[in-house]
Amino acid sequence: MPRRQQATARQQRLGAELRKLREAAGLKGRDAAELLGTDSAQVSQFEAGLAGVSEARVRRIAAHYTCTDQELVNALAAMAADRTRGWWEEYRGRLPSSFLDLSELEYHAAYQWDVEFLFIPGLLQTEDYARALFSSRVPQLPEDERELRVRHRMQRRVILEKAPPVPYEAVIHEAALRMMVGSRAAARVQLARVLELSEAEGTSVRVIPFDLEHFIDVGAAMVYAGGAVPKLDTVVRDGPHGTVFVDSEAQLGVFRTHFRRLESASLDPGRSRDFIHSLTKEL
Template structure:
């Protein structure tokens, strides 16, 4: 007797045992249908169901992070760009706070400027702007102020006293600062001339940050143009510099009172 009958019997026994272990042929087919398609299988399936033009459309499933992964990505200590952040009312929080942080020594920051103040600043540019370019930049600056983002700003008294235009425009600018300092998303602090312990007059900066500190950027303005800084070592230095400047500034309530008194002096 040949070996073919024994092979056939052994094959039947192995198949029966696999069916008992894995739930039978029907369970096996259900698992086959539930299993995700490979990229090649997705391509074949999409080609078969393609449109009349014969285009092949391969739909790759979107990769989604689990809640645990999202928590690890956004709240781990290494991802916090600001170990201790200040809210608009001076309260401290340890959560990363996306937004913008400015230190202004000579000019009121653009996000807080009135239209007349912005026009006076742009009018002093070299080379001079054409009338159309000037109006375009002023409109753009005013439109940016409509976007309410978390904003922490430290302004030196020098920027408050410099008259980039006339007395009336300066008074209107100070009144605007007092008004904006009441907003929930803005923390405005002032450094007076007579404040002791301030040796960082060169700390002018615009720091734009988010939940991922590697994407943060610092902008520093100069007569020849703007400089963008994004290296990790420099970003860490500017974060520390901002907190040191903020630490010696007046708190938001005292800063508001200071600006109000200064407006009366004008």
């Protein structure tokens, strides 16, 4: 397969998992190349996601590396076989690659958890809310790019609207619900949108209220996308220097624990809806 100019996060992840299998087998790149009847450069390229790898080759690689985790092998083979060019491809070269990588990750997710403390999660945002957020960027975005970002964010909701939807759970702090992004009228519409989606099939929204005692765990804002097997889960975090995709098993375990703690501390979905409804009356 021809060498890619740039690998997507999903292509990089497949390559990284193949590298982990090789390292777990105690093999160097040149050893793997000899077993596979290729050269070290080719091994390096598909482990970096820069060269495609077929489903058959993935299974061959796993056999040579004596990987006995058949569920993982099947999941990696399925990743290799998938050639989906999703709706996000229309934005390639027009938006940062992290936007497209997030869309692709969500599209393939077995389930998704969102945790937010300051803003409404992207999948639950209204167009006006998203536009106000993107308008606040420094330096200011050109109008055409801002509108592209808004449109892209609205299209991400397809995972909640398709049949069946991707199972989705959001944990939102009261601060995010009270943050006045845009006008008071827009804030009211945004809360109504969260309420509407909280009752949709497969979607759950939980609220962490201000008055929760002893709650200090505010550093775990994230998107957690479940993979076909737990080893292929991914956490997405926004930082001051861009978006980071986290996939190490140790860190995934920490974020799973964070989410379960936040989930147990939050109001249940019914009480959360009542809470959000009460906030709308204050606007």
